[in-house]
Amino acid sequence: MSEHESGDRLAPLRQEHARLQESMADPALHDDAGRARRVGRRYAELEGILEAADRRDRTAADLATAAELAELGEEDEELAAETAQLRERLEAERAHLEELLAPRDPDDARDVILEIKAGAGGEESALFAAEMLRMYRAFAEAKGWRTEVLTSSPTELGGLKDVTVAIASRGAGAPGDGVYAHLKHEAGVHRVQRVPVTESQGRIHTSAVGVLVLPEADEADESELLSEAMAPANLRIDVFRSSGPGGQSVNTTDSAVRITHVPTGIVVSCQDQKSQLQNREQALRILRTRLLDARRAEQEAVSSAARRSQVRTVDRSERIRTYNFPESRVADHRTGYKASNLPQVLAGDLGDLIDSSRRAEREARLAEAAREAADADTEERP
Structure with a gap:
């Protein structure tokens, strides 16, 4: 992308x-927490784009100066080396700016609610679900994000039948750095091949774990999109005693909470917190996010847009990734990425895997934008 081409696209963004910036200086903005958050997100996104454009422009100017000096016959080895570095830097900065200007998912800047569910494979699947939770928490910690387990169902051997965790950034940033931007492609069925700890014959078993990644609803969503859906008349709230591994009761009080959204039938249960009030708040948090996801799915269906592909049934045949322990290999079946670094991946080193999916998404969005532009150009012709 040339400086002239990007300049045409940058002018309205600068405006x-x-x-x-004027809105953020107005104290009245902060009377509406939801609107203030949306403005902050968009401002951070534009700030990142414009800073990248300014860096590119400075590098382009430095390169032009170096070229002028060379034309005057003042080029030497040091200037030649600096010119080569500037060219390389300018190419990288142009590519980065192009990525920032590419069409993107409007939810990229959001935090997420991530659900991990054991599927085919019984206890072995539950054990790997627990390993996946540790993997995602390690990745989040390396990114400086916060994680909070909202609800979980442990097994007697230390596995997890299911677990729901909130993952949040520590402040506003560019959408490309958002939690959802990084983790949304983790949604789907993850297949594991290894010898289970319960296997006495040394045979390799195949198990499956399902992952669902939802952009978390915030105050603005509740006030603008979910106010009617979350009305008290639409909620049935039941309380019961918490249970631990194997189903045994671990509490003598009714601290666990189950909330049913009557119109849709969505049910959320929470029992991990110590008090009924805390469990109720966590259940409402998850319910809001699930309702927002359902609402957006309906809107996309009406507009004939393709629904984001997230596997909601845990079937070994519908895999997106395979973790092969005997070969220490991990393979992503959507992008073709393969690597023999399984221990590092399980320790949270997901960068290359996630980057391969993000590149594929970016290329698909650019191709779609090009098709739409071509269609619009065709329609405008007489």
Whole structure:
């Protein structure tokens, strides 16, 4: 992308950035927490784009100066080396800016609610679900994000039948750095091949774990999109005693909470917190996010847009990734990425895997934008 081409696209973004800067200086903005958060997200996104454009422009100017000196016959080995570095830097900065300007998922800047569910494979699947939770928490910690287990169902051997965890960034940032931007491609069925700890014959078993990644609902969503859906008349709230591994009761009080959204039939149960009030708050948090996801699915269906592909049934045949322990290999079946670094991946080193999916998404979005532009150009012709 040339400086002229990107300049045409940057001009309206600079104007929007200036307007948002004025809005953020207005104390009245913060009377509406949801709107303030949306403005902050968009401002951070534009700030990142404009800073990248400024860096590219400075590098382009430095390269032009170096070229002028070379034309005057002042080039030497040091100037030649600096010119080569500037060219390389300019190419990288142009590519980075192009990525920032590419069409993106509007939810990329959001935090997430991530659900891990054991599937085919019984106890072995539950054990791997627990390993996946540790893997995602390690990745989040390396990114400086916060994690909070909202609800879980442990097994007697230390596995997890299912677990729901909130993963949040520690502040506003560019959407490309958002939690959802990184983790949304983890949604689907993950297959594991290894010898289970319960296997006495040394045979390799195949198990499956399902992962669902939802952009978390915030105050703005509740006030603008979910106010009617979350009305008290639409909620049935039941309380019961918490249970531990194997189903045994671990509490003598009714601290666990089950909330049913009557119109949709969505049910959320929470029992991990110590008090009924805390469990109720966690259940409502998950319910809001699931309702938001359902609402957006309906909107996308009406507009004939393709629903984000997230596997909701845990079937070994519908895999997105395989973790092969005997070969220490991990393979992503959507992007073709393969690597023999399984221990590092399970320790949270997911960067290359996630980057391969993000590149594929970016290329698909750019291709779709090009098709839409071509279609629009065709329609405008007489």
